[in-house]
Amino acid sequence: MSGTEKSKAHAEQFKGKAKEAAGRMVGNERMTTEGRADQARGNARHAKEDIKDAFRQ
Template identity: 55%
Template sequence: MSGEQKAKGKMEEATGKAKETIGQAVGNERMTAEGQAKKSKGAARQAKEKTKDVFKH
């Protein structure tokens, strides 16, 4: 399950980065902000899973 959540975090981070980049390219501030938020959410999910792994071992 942990691997699944890590993968989900990486995917959120990647899609957030893409959305942020597209938003910047077309000058859409809302899309840029949404991308940044999604990227942060993915990073937080990965950090949570890494912390769980540390205490698991």
């Protein structure tokens, strides 16, 4: 997994977790949902890189 893609995936996951927590704290359902979506994008990016790594070996 390339270092930059890995860090982007982790950053997106962290951003999503923070946004989801903030949304829950203030009672904003839209922000909570956006946080979950950001986490899903980070997970998808991470899975894509794992698949690419599996084919490189």
